[in-house]
Amino acid sequence: MNNTNLSTQFIAHPSGPLRGILRVPGDKSISHRAIMLGALANGTTQVSGFLEGEDTLATLTAFRAMGVHIEGPQLGQVILHGVGLHGLQPPRTPLYLGNSGTSMRLLAGLMAGQSFAVEMTGDSSLSRRPMRRVTEPLTRMGALIETTPQGTPPLKIKGGQGLQGIDYYLPVASAQVKSALLLAGLYASGLTCITEPAPTRDHTERLLTGFGYPIQRNGSKVCLAGGGQLQATSIDVPADISSAAFFIVGASIATGSEVLLEHVGINPTRTGIITILRQMGADIRLQNEREMGGEPVADILVLTSSLHGISIPVEQVPLAIDEFPVLFIAAACAQGETRLTGAEELRVKESDRIQVMAKGLQTLGIDAQPTRDGMVISGGKMHGGVIQSYGDHRIAMAFTIASLGASDQIIIEDCANVATSFPNFVHLAQQAGIDIQLKVTGN
Numbered sequence: 001m002n003n004t005n006l007s008t009q010f011i012a013h014p015s016g017p018l019r020g021i022l023r024v025p026g027d028k029s030i031s032h033r034a035i036m037l038g039a040l041a042n043g044t045t046q047v048s049g050f051l052e053g054e055d056t057l058a059t060l061t062a063f064r065a066m067g068v069h070i071e072g073p074q075l076g077q078v079i080l081h082g083v084g085l086h087g088l089q090p091p092r093t094p095l096y097l098g099n100s101g102t103s104m105r106l107l108a109g110l111m112a113g114q115s116f117a118v119e120m121t122g123d124s125s126l127s128r129r130p131m132r133r134v135t136e137p138l139t140r141m142g143a144l145i146e147t148t149p150q151g152t153p154p155l156k157i158k159g160g161q162g163l164q165g166i167d168y169y170l171p172v173a174s175a176q177v178k179s180a181l182l183l184a185g186l187y188a189s190g191l192t193c194i195t196e197p198a199p200t201r202d203h204t205e206r207l208l209t210g211f212g213y214p215i216q217r218n219g220s221k222v223c224l225a226g227g228g229q230l231q232a233t234s235i236d237v238p239a240d241i242s243s244a245a246f247f248i249v250g251a252s253i254a255t256g257s258e259v260l261l262e263h264v265g266i267n268p269t270r271t272g273i274i275t276i277l278r279q280m281g282a283d284i285r286l287q288n289e290r291e292m293g294g295e296p297v298a299d300i301l302v303l304t305s306s307l308h309g310i311s312i313p314v315e316q317v318p319l320a321i322d323e324f325p326v327l328f329i330a331a332a333c334a335q336g337e338t339r340l341t342g343a344e345e346l347r348v349k350e351s352d353r354i355q356v357m358a359k360g361l362q363t364l365g366i367d368a369q370p371t372r373d374g375m376v377i378s379g380g381k382m383h384g385g386v387i388q389s390y391g392d393h394r395i396a397m398a399f400t401i402a403s404l405g406a407s408d409q410i411i412i413e414d415c416a417n418v419a420t421s422f423p424n425f426v427h428l429a430q431q432a433g434i435d436i437q438l439k440v441t442g443n
């Protein structure tokens with residue numbers, strides 16, 4: 001948990017090239033789901049490559065609080081002694097989930113199916129995030145859940161309700177909502193079916209299959225029947241493409257770079273970053289493509305290239321949803337104009353990423369115009385400046401990468417939450433050739 005009396009700054013000077021072989025930490029989405037399903041399986045699940053970040057540790061701690069014996073994490077290894085779908089114990093206190101929207105939304109689905117009551121809380125950012133997108137369909141399934149009048153956390157879930165399956169059309173393309181409903185569906189009578197307006201990350205579906213749970217997919221519709229069992233398995237979590245993204249953009253913009261990112265998950269529901277950057281002219285090569293435990297993986301070689309602006313295809317938006325902060329930096333370093341539309345979801349992430357990125361880019365002298373659902377960025381010369389990250393991990397890391405294309409130092413404020421998804425970011429960035437210093441001060 002972050003110490004609120006300390007302020008954490010990144011100080012990044014123009015530097016580069018980026019070079020070397022890097023392994024970024026484990027995939028955040030898969031790590032959360034591995035804990036959830038391993039805890040609820042019959043038998044012992046071994047996880048390797050687990051992300052030891054604050055968000056995924058919040059999920060792990062929540063299951064410990066509900067009586068699951070979990071060994072580790074140690075060097076990415078976790079052993080879960082599963083209690084079965086009906087073996088969780090009521091926690092003694094509210095579950096505190098820090099900054100983690102994924103923990104809260106997915107757990108909302110799982111907790112709705114339990115026999116006991118649970119309260120879930122979070123930090124100031126999570127306490128502002130919309131939860132009706134999960135509570136509304138869960139209520140239709142028979143759950144009893146209270147939010148604040150604004151539809152934000154804390155969530156109070158009554159438990160002990162018999163859930164019924166639903167056939168639900170997702171109003172927003174959200175893997176968190178889809179996953180929450182599938183997890184509730186494990187406890188529901190009959191079929192739970194979800195239809196997506198556009199493909200979103202499918203790690204829950206793949207992992208359910210890995211745990212031996214029958215699931216039917218038909219185009220944009222996915223269904224499961226309640227009343228089954230999860231069988232323990234072993235899971236090798238690939239490196240997170242959302243973390244690799246910072247170095248993919250960094251190597252693309254810093255002259256003379258050549259970086260190999262090892263063992264990165266390239267699930268097609270996550271590779272929008274590669275598609276978009278290639279359209280902008282990036283030189284990204286996938287090597288040694290293989291499949292590990294139901295997820296495609298590759299080593300990604302990135303060489304410097306000269307980028308140009310594009311209109312980002314709207315169907316790529318959900319496939320790159322977490323990568324827009326650093327894609328905006330790529331756009332600022334590209335020749336010409338980049339236009340993003342159809343990305344209003346960015347306004348309800350850990351911060352309002354449209355507003356916060358536009359303001360930061362303007363501070364560095366870039367013409368960045370926020371729109372309701374995206375941004376228009378004209379590539380240009382970036383100078384230095386002081387950037388407010390608003391405690392958003394991906395904003396802090398994106399502006400670190402901006403220093404590779406800037407003429408002067410960039411100071412980034414409020415960076416402690418980088419530990420939610422990428423705890424060794426500063427070290428790995430230094431190793432790759434970025435001139436970044438961490439400054440922690442009391443206030």
Ligand code: S3P
Pocket residue numbers: 028029030102173174175176177179201321322345
């Ligand atoms: C996630 C889904 C996405 C993403 C988040 C992780 C997941 O959120 O932004 O970082 O693990 O399911 P949405 O479902 O809100 O798009």
